[in-house]
Amino acid sequence: xxxxxxxxxxxxxxxxxxxxxxxxxxxxxxxxxxxxxxxxxxxxxxxxxxxxxxxxxxxxxxxxxxxxxxxxxxxxxxxxxxxxxxxxxxxxxxxxxxxxxxxxxxxxxxxxxxxxxxxxxxxxxxxxxxxxxxxxxxxxxxxxxxxxxx
Numbered sequence: 001x002x003x004x005x006x007x008x009x010x011x012x013x014x015x016x017x018x019x020x021x022x023x024x025x026x027x028x029x030x031x032x033x034x035x036x037x038x039x040x041x042x043x044x045x046x047x048x049x050x051x052x053x054x055x056x057x058x059x060x061x062x063x064x065x066x067x068x069x070x071x072x073x074x075x076x077x078x079x080x081x082x083x084x085x086x087x088x089x090x091x092x093x094x095x096x097x098x099x100x101x102x103x104x105x106x107x108x109x110x111x112x113x114x115x116x117x118x119x120x121x122x123x124x125x126x127x128x129x130x131x132x133x134x135x136x137x138x139x140x141x142x143x144x145x146x147x148x149x150x
Contacts, residue, residue: 027073029087030114031107035064035094038120047096047121054090073111076137083145085137086110094119101130108135 035047043064050057053074058066073088088111092104099121107117122131136142 027088027111028070029073029109029111030067030069030071031090031092031109032114032116033060033066033068033092033094033119034116035060035066035096035119035121038122044096044099044121047094047099047119049119050093050095052091052093067114069114071109073109076106079137079145083141083148085141087138089135092117092119094121096121098124100124100128103130103132105132105134106136108138 033049035044035049036042037044043060043062045060045062045064047060047064047066048057049060049066049068051068051071054071056068056071058068060066071090074090076085076087076089079085088109089106090109092102092107094102094104100123102119102121104117104119108115117135
């Protein structure tokens with residue numbers, strides 16, 4: 001009886017561990033972050049763009065650009081039971097003196113690709129602590145999900 005209980009316990013532990021183990025992914029992708037002043041459309045130099053998941057932080061140049069060319073593709077497994085997503089996601093936090101902080105959640109990172117992300121910064125007038133945006137999954141993925149349940 002004790003052997004059976006031990007066997008069941010070990011099997012349950014293995015199944016649990018397999019389900020919880022994250023699949024290693026060494027894929028990398030990039031994001032070119034274009035930061036502009038929301039009122040004028042002018043590039044914003046000196047804005048700090050941070051990817052909290054990695055600790056990486058860059059300042060934008062005179063062209064308002066910060067390039068992250070080797071971000072990890074952190075799997076987006078939230079919808080895996082419905083339809084696995086082909087990309088990963090990270091967070092982008094953009095700050096600049098005199099401007100309301102900008103937080104982009106679920107910024108898409110595609111394996112072996114570099115994509116553009118535009119950020120509009122507005123003067124900090126005290127009415128908003130942080131401007132927060134949530135990026136949707138890729139349109140092709142959304143279409144495939146809709147077709148799957150149509």
